[in-house]
Amino acid sequence: MSIIKVKFFARIREEMGRAEDQLDFRHGLKVSDVWNWASGDDEIPEAMLVAVNMEHVKGDPELKEGDEVAFFPPVTGG
């Protein structure tokens, strides 16, 4: 798979106007590049939570082919 699958949840999903999307993978692609592609913003907002392949990530890791990246606000379960 030469794509990256992107998911949005809750308030972010509404702001993005879609629950999921995908973009072509390229070598060196980082989480912040995906966010920029989705939102037009250079920086990921501080409160945003990011998961790669359903694991929380910190910072701005590089992605690999087939990764699933999710952006969502602070959680409020339970």
Added chain:
Amino acid sequence: MSIIKVKFFARIREEMGRAEDQLDFRHGLKVSDVWNWASGDDEIPEAMLVAVNMEHVKGDPELKEGDEVAFFPPVTGG
């Protein structure tokens, strides 16, 4: 009522061979006097719990007519 009602529970009840008893009230009667009357011992064993009128007491308080005194071992409920 010119008596003191005395109760024993659990191991103490078994050692005393009775669940309750009573003795005549006299002015100045203390918890330790009741224990001495019941057991023949001068001192109340350290681990013993004592209640007067269903309230835990510490030390060796004086009693008044009609009081109910209970002697029992450390509690093990729940």
Added chain:
Amino acid sequence: MKSLSSRPSREGEPAVMRVELRPAPFDAVAEVRDYRASGGISGKSGATSIFIGTMRDFNEGEEVRNMTLEHYPGMTEKHLEEICKQAENRWAVHDILVLHRTGDIEVGEDIVLVATWAAHRGDAIDATRFIIEDLKHRAPFWKKEAVSEGERWVDRNTSGYLSAD
């Protein structure tokens, strides 16, 4: 054996408290279910915290067949109600239910139920923990266990908080 009382809780609304001694077996979970169904619990209680103590088949390394739980009629109920009042004064709980078994108890039977309801989980969880700890260490109950070589009085409760106990 039953006590129902209403008084202002820390939130200024009436709180309900039920304390019962039970000489016969009871299913603690079914009791909570019935209590909820009886309508006492309103939409303001977002948090329920429950502790259930059940008779184990082992204690202090030995197989236990059954046991007898002795209590001090009058003082035991009074003491349990006092514990609940203290909890109600310290935490904003709406409702407290405490049931405690007495008499002959078989392995697997429930011994004690403590359930509290509150708006916030911290109040419910802390109140339940406070009640069960006080009950274990101060309420007048005495356990006598039947083990292979006969009967024995349980001398002290485990702290419940050491992995070794």
Added chain:
Amino acid sequence: MKSLSSRPSREGEPAVMRVELRPAPFDAVAEVRDYRASGGISGKSGATSIFIGTMRDFNEGEEVRNMTLEHYPGMTEKHLEEICKQAENRWAVHDILVLHRTGDIEVGEDIVLVATWAAHRGDAIDATRFIIEDLKHRAPFWKKEAVSEGERWVDRNTSGYLSAD
């Protein structure tokens, strides 16, 4: 949506863990009752600690009519199972049951159930508290409430431990 697994607990005996997301209403107390009745709980579990979160009719000073709970299918289950494994590694629990509602929820409906079984009360109480705290702060769920002027996302969970929250 269901996960059943066995692994050695700190006591060296197999522990059971069940985690489920529920798109439809459930009665948390009835679920615990059914779980106990299904025979999973043995004579070695002297302590049961349960927390139930129920939908309140008020949040942050406003009346709430109903709400929708969004989750991240796949990651949410994974996260809940991970919490339970951590609890099992830290405390000597025999059994863990976690149910969490998803979708549209009405006032009075149960949102979350955490139940743990252990030999000693400290392990059960601490494990249940750990799981509900982690679940509240880290599990991927998002609440949207319907209030009088429309809908609003809940931005953060209360700490649950301040009387003011």
